[in-house]
């Protein structure tokens with residue numbers, strides 16, 4: 001239970017939401033986007049606070065949560081391990097207990113999913129996953145909102161994931177269950193997604209090694225960097241392993257004619273995506289980035305006010 005007597009909800013993976021809740025959240029995000037664009041302030045989280053712990057770099061996640069809290073009438077605090085006691089070895093459990101007494105919710109970007117879970121177990125306020133090595137669920141809320149805006153309901157559509165079986169790929173696997181779409185993953189043999197997460201979506205997911213087959217008639221093509229944060233030392237080896245997995249115009253030509261292209265950003269043009277594709281007519285990456293703000297405002301309202 002939280003301090004207002006409501007059951008405490010965390011958002012550690014997409015599957016913390018039911019399919020109905022996830023769809024309602026996208027509807028609310030659309031409404032909040034309309035409100036802010038028409039110049040109306042909607043201060044549903046007046047005087048509420050969000051603590052944001054970042055153990056990895058961020059542009060979009062930090063700015064969208066900070067601006068989102070401000071637009072809802074609240075406030076966000078940026079907490080870097082460089083300046084907090086967490087970075088000097090204060091136990092995660094103690095940090096969680098103390099922050100619980102002061103802020104209304106905590107967003108964490110870190111390495112291990114287990115660390116996030118440990119924090120959440122000891123936290124009396126909602127905890128949000130702002131990216132771990134395993135998942136990036138906030139990004140998927142924005143991606144699903146973006147697809148819906150451009151093409152309507154994603155249910156029954158086909159999504160192609162090209163590249164690393166990483167945190168974003170895992171979140172696409174979870175999204176395929178929650179939003180009910182078919183997912184084809186094309187990745188090199190040694191960079192497959194986690195087997196357990198894959199098994200959870202086995203009825204709707206196909207694993208391939210050939211990007212062209214994965215993309216065939218797809219409604220949405222998605223990729224991400226070949227070396228994620230924390231894997232910088234593997235960059236050279238990964239560039240070699242992924243050389244046939246670039247999303248370029250030749251690959252996009254196999255997708256549906258009106259296919260969308262998404263990338264969570266930051267992107268490496270000339271590696272996982274060509275400049276022509278990311279700057280081209282299929283690409284909706286700027287809407288996708290903006291939608292982090294609207295989707296997370298809906299998430300914050302959902303977790304903080306139900």
Ligand code: CP
Nearest residue numbers: 058059060061264265
């Ligand atoms: N897509 C995303 O999470 O971007 P940042 O790393 O800039 O937050």
Ligand code: NVA
Nearest residue numbers: 166224228229264265
């Ligand atoms: N897979 C990337 C996503 C960045 C938003 C990473 O973890 O670095």
